[in-house]
Amino acid sequence: MPVRIITTHLEFEGRVSEQRVVMEGDEPPVWGEDAELRIVGKPTPRVDGRERVTGGATYTYDIQLPGQLTAAALRSPHAHARVTRVDASRAEAMPGVRAVLHRFNAGDLIDPNRDRSVFAEELPYAGAIVALVLADTREQAADACAAVMVEYETLPFVVDPEAALQPEAPRVLSDRPHNKLNDEYPQTYQRGDVDAGIREAEVTVEARFETPAAMHNSMETHGATAQWDGRTLTIYSSTQDIFGVRRAVAKALGLHQNQVRAIKQYMGGGFGSKFGPHESGLLAAYAAHRLGRPVQYMLSREDENVAAGHRSATIQHFRLGAQRDGTLTAIEQRTVGNLGALAGWFPATAMATKELYQCANVRTIDEGARTNLGPFAAFRAPGVVEGIAAMETAVDQLAAALGMDPLELRLKNYAERHQDMQRPYARKLLREAYEIGAERIGWATRDAEARRYPKGRDGTLRRGVGMASQLWGGDGGPPAQAQAKLLPDGTAVIITGTQDIGTGTRTVLAQIAAEELGLPLEAVRVELGDTEFGLYSPPSGGSMTLASMGPAVRMAAAEARKDALEIVGHLVEAPADALDIRDGGIVNRETGREMGTLGSYLEQLDGHEVTAKGMRGPNAENVTVRTFGAQFAEVEVDLGTGQVRVRRIVAVHDCGRIVNPLTFSSQIEGGIIQGLGFALMEQRVVDQRFGTVMNANLEQFHIPTIRDVPEIDIVLLDRPNTYANTLGALGAGEPPIIPTPGAIANAVAHAIGRPVSGLPLTPDRILDLLK
Amino acid sequence: MPNAPSQSPDAAPTAAPHRTVHLTVNGIAHEIEVETRRTLLDALRADLHLTGAKPGCGMGDCGACTVLIEGEAVYSCLTLAVACEGRAITTIEGLSSSDGELDPVQSAFIAHDALQCGFCTPGQVLAMKALLARNPHPSDDEIARAMSGNLCRCGAYPKILAAGRALAGHPS
Ligand code: FES
Ligand code: FES
Numbered sequence: 001m002p003v004r005i006i007t008t009h010l011e012f013e014g015r016v017s018e019q020r021v022v023m024e025g026d027e028p029p030v031w032g033e034d035a036e037l038r039i040v041g042k043p044t045p046r047v048d049g050r051e052r053v054t055g056g057a058t059y060t061y062d063i064q065l066p067g068q069l070t071a072a073a074l075r076s077p078h079a080h081a082r083v084t085r086v087d088a089s090r091a092e093a094m095p096g097v098r099a100v101l102h103r104f105n106a107g108d109l110i111d112p113n114r115d116r117s118v119f120a121e122e123l124p125y126a127g128a129i130v131a132l133v134l135a136d137t138r139e140q141a142a143d144a145c146a147a148v149m150v151e152y153e154t155l156p157f158v159v160d161p162e163a164a165l166q167p168e169a170p171r172v173l174s175d176r177p178h179n180k181l182n183d184e185y186p187q188t189y190q191r192g193d194v195d196a197g198i199r200e201a202e203v204t205v206e207a208r209f210e211t212p213a214a215m216h217n218s219m220e221t222h223g224a225t226a227q228w229d230g231r232t233l234t235i236y237s238s239t240q241d242i243f244g245v246r247r248a249v250a251k252a253l254g255l256h257q258n259q260v261r262a263i264k265q266y267m268g269g270g271f272g273s274k275f276g277p278h279e280s281g282l283l284a285a286y287a288a289h290r291l292g293r294p295v296q297y298m299l300s301r302e303d304e305n306v307a308a309g310h311r312s313a314t315i316q317h318f319r320l321g322a323q324r325d326g327t328l329t330a331i332e333q334r335t336v337g338n339l340g341a342l343a344g345w346f347p348a349t350a351m352a353t354k355e356l357y358q359c360a361n362v363r364t365i366d367e368g369a370r371t372n373l374g375p376f377a378a379f380r381a382p383g384v385v386e387g388i389a390a391m392e393t394a395v396d397q398l399a400a401a402l403g404m405d406p407l408e409l410r411l412k413n414y415a416e417r418h419q420d421m422q423r424p425y426a427r428k429l430l431r432e433a434y435e436i437g438a439e440r441i442g443w444a445t446r447d448a449e450a451r452r453y454p455k456g457r458d459g460t461l462r463r464g465v466g467m468a469s470q471l472w473g474g475d476g477g478p479p480a481q482a483q484a485k486l487l488p489d490g491t492a493v494i495i496t497g498t499q500d501i502g503t504g505t506r507t508v509l510a511q512i513a514a515e516e517l518g519l520p521l522e523a524v525r526v527e528l529g530d531t532e533f534g535l536y537s538p539p540s541g542g543s544m545t546l547a548s549m550g551p552a553v554r555m556a557a558a559e560a561r562k563d564a565l566e567i568v569g570h571l572v573e574a575p576a577d578a579l580d581i582r583d584g585g586i587v588n589r590e591t592g593r594e595m596g597t598l599g600s601y602l603e604q605l606d607g608h609e610v611t612a613k614g615m616r617g618p619n620a621e622n623v624t625v626r627t628f629g630a631q632f633a634e635v636e637v638d639l640g641t642g643q644v645r646v647r648r649i650v651a652v653h654d655c656g657r658i659v660n661p662l663t664f665s666s667q668i669e670g671g672i673i674q675g676l677g678f679a680l681m682e683q684r685v686v687d688q689r690f691g692t693v694m695n696a697n698l699e700q701f702h703i704p705t706i707r708d709v710p711e712i713d714i715v716l717l718d719r720p721n722t723y724a725n726t727l728g729a730l731g732a733g734e735p736p737i738i739p740t741p742g743a744i745a746n747a748v749a750h751a752i753g754r755p756v757s758g759l760p761l762t763p764d765r766i767l768d769l770l771k
Numbered sequence: 772m773p774n775a776p777s778q779s780p781d782a783a784p785t786a787a788p789h790r791t792v793h794l795t796v797n798g799i800a801h802e803i804e805v806e807t808r809r810t811l812l813d814a815l816r817a818d819l820h821l822t823g824a825k826p827g828c829g830m831g832d833c834g835a836c837t838v839l840i841e842g843e844a845v846y847s848c849l850t851l852a853v854a855c856e857g858r859a860i861t862t863i864e865g866l867s868s869s870d871g872e873l874d875p876v877q878s879a880f881i882a883h884d885a886l887q888c889g890f891c892t893p894g895q896v897l898a899m900k901a902l903l904a905r906n907p908h909p910s911d912d913e914i915a916r917a918m919s920g921n922l923c924r925c926g927a928y929p930k931i932l933a934a935g936r937a938l939a940g941h942p943s
Pocket of ligand 1: 828831834837
């Protein structure tokens with residue numbers, strides 16, 4: 001098969017990169033509006049549902065290998081310190097303890113993603129790892145941790161991001177000249193002239209909005225189980241990115257990539273926080289390699305919350321200018337991001353600011369501040385959730401200042417093209433989303449309804465309705481590969497190296513393969529989550545799994561089907577294109593005659609398996625592919641207690657073709673519920689005096705329970721986006737969380753008749769606003 | 772996060788006391804020797820290799836470790852193994868019949884997609900099972916109350932409620 005190399009562009013969480021695609025063969029034509037599909041598009045329960053409800057699904061935490069040791073970490077109690085001495089002699093002598101690793105005996109373990117020793121001398125946050133105990137049991141490991149004696153030299157620290165950016169602030173990392181993310185910060189984006197735009201504005205609004213650090217709290221914490229057999233290191237990792245694990249572990253241990261096998265069959269959530277092996281995976285691998293025994297290191301819930309990431313906190317200042325008729329003349333956003341000590345990038349808080357509204361004069365300034373807090377990690381639409389919440393509440397304030405309906409103001413400034421790239425959107429159904437959502441929530445009568453709303457026994461209940469817009473990429477891209485095998489009995493195995501992080505990837509890929517192969521769903525099995533046998537797949541994040549892997553699987557299946565029909569054609573002495581596979585049977589296309597099952601032919605081949613490869617082709621050039629949507633929220637606020645209750649969310653999202661409406665709606669609901677948690681309750685609390693996190697658990701850090709769930713009304717705009725890929729499908733992981741906090745915040749502002757100043761909208765914040 | 776400097780050098784225990792416990796798990800009698808401080812969760816997972824009950828928080832906040840003791844849903848991370856002497860315990864592995872037929876709660880969870888990553892699911896299924904055993908036709912509010920001790924970060928709640936409603940015999 002001749003190989004072609006094509007250059008394409010890939011957008012991942014707001015950052016665009018150039019990508020080379022190697023293509024062998026061609027992708028099948030796009031499934032358009034009129035494609036007749038039997039399995040794709042039908043609500044389909046998960047193909048691995050049984051494993052998940054019976055305890056048969058083996059998560060990383062559940063791996064138990066003979067002789068396996070368990071690990072527990074000793075972490076720094078200081079916001080900033082240097083470790084000067086570790087005395088592990090007592091710990092090492094305790095029952096069941098096999099090793100204690102720390103700076104003075106394992107300082108050579110370098111985290112390739114941070115270019116820094118895992119056991120660094122400088123501990124830049126409370127929770128930085130100091131020692132790892134390996135013992136036979138969990139209790140023994142915990143006991144020994146408490147017996148490791150450490151001497152620290154404490155250093156000055158700073159946890160407030162604005163204070164950290166002052167010239168006289170203590171250095172977060174002592175070898176750096178400043179606390180900025182890097183020398184390129186602050187980073188400014190500019191289009192037109194914002195100051196002129198503000199001068200020519202007839203109405204201006206200035207708003208400050210803060211968003212909290214929210215911890216992911218995936219139900220399964222970060223961690224790994226590793227085994228070294230003298231030649232190969234096998235690592236079971238709770239990861240969204242097995243190939244990233246392989247790369248980093250090989251590098252850290254000085255092994256070839258063919259000596260490292262990364263496996264992840266089931267994982268208990270990631271939400272963006274589980275790219276690469278994390279320090280826990282590196283430690284498990286290192287310890288297993290060094291001790292020659294299997295090692296499991298899973299983080300405790302507390303360690304997870306201080307050392308495995310969170311959505312970084314922001315302080316945002318918006319300035320908006322408009323003419324009397326609502327036409328925007330200027331948008332300015334200045335964002336201070338509290339990135340923690342070990343950050344490497346800045347979340348896309350400005351993505352929507354640059355393109356959601358038509359405006360000639362736009363400026364965004366990102367100030368990335370390092371502070372003596374744990375590292376942040378991508379969290380479901382990192383930056384975009386925070387940016388949209390701040391901007392959409394500012395837009396509502398502008399609408400109030402103009403005396404205009406907020407939705408009308410948005411439509412007045414509707415952007416038909418991607419202004420930054422100066423090119424069209426492949427499709428933008430945002431206007432439709434606004435209209436449908438407005439209709440369903442009763443937007444036109446929201447003021448009247450609010451006045452009519454029963455005020456409760458104490459006269460303190462108020463109702464509000466608000467909305468916010470959503471924009472995101474989600475079109476995926478190469479490289480992504482898959483293989484299809486047809487076995488002698490006519491069943492199929494689809495081999496990929498992707499991850500199902502809970503979204504239902506295995507199910508949608510099986511649907512796509514079954515559709516293309518002409519087999520019933522039950523005849524298709526999808527393999528994933530193993531670098532040894534899988535083919536390269538991108539990390540499962542950025543809403544790109546389906547849109548990247550789906551087309552690769554579809555192409556592999558299409559090629560396998562072609563080859564199989566070729567073979568059958570030889571056997572029955574008919575041209576292959578006169579034949580078809582339908583529901584597992586061979587059919588003559590013209591006459592419709594049924595000619596027996598596919599298996600009845602393949603089994604004549606003495607064990608030959610039909611195999612074919614597929615890959616994701618290049619992305620469309622000269623257009624921007626986006627998912628757009630809108631959410632509308634109805635809330636009830638008790639002015640007496642400050643309690644906010646979300647009663648209803650209407651969600652309208654265009655994610656292209658919907659492969660599985662059942663799992664799609666689950667993802668939309670999940671995103672909304674996480675967004676609701678971010679809007680109302682999730683907030684890391686840091687003791688400013690000591691720089692320590694006070695609620696690194698699930699008791700004081702609140703996430704939504706089943707009783708917090710509102711009525712959720714999802715409108716499916718199930719239409720293929722033919723520019724996106726051969727499925728016409730886009731990702732749905734991130735879109736649903738993006739507008740929820742902004743919609744809730746605007747609904748609360750509507751209910752209380754005042755603007756809100758930030759999230760979360762806890763009772764004390766509401767009571768403050770009412771003062 | 773253990774904090775070493777605040778510990779006195781002799782604070783750590785030396786030989787941990789052990790005891791023999793008899794547990795009937797999923798209908799099978801077991802005799803195990805455990806440290807007296809070992810949780811039921813650790814005994815199930817480490818001693819009996821039943822990993823269906825999950826460690827989510829280790830402190831009674833999330834419900835991932837839920838199992839049934841004499842039909843009652845409990846957090847096994849907050850229950851000591853030695854406190855279960857002679858008790859009958861059901862874990863998720865024991866819910867379907869031995870010929871592999873799923874319990875109606877399990878089937879309803881699959882049909883309604885009441886799970887995403889599935890890590891909380893064993894606990895959710897068992898909490899629902901316990902609810903239906905004591906109240907076969909719970910109202911929506913009763914379902915929500917009974918399930919509110921089981922966190923799901925993926926947000927499968929609307930579908931868990933739908934599964935519960937179907938099991939309770941409410942029209943969908
Ligand atoms: S692990 Fe038992 S409640 Fe969380
Ligand atoms: S399904 Fe993932 S935590 Fe509930």
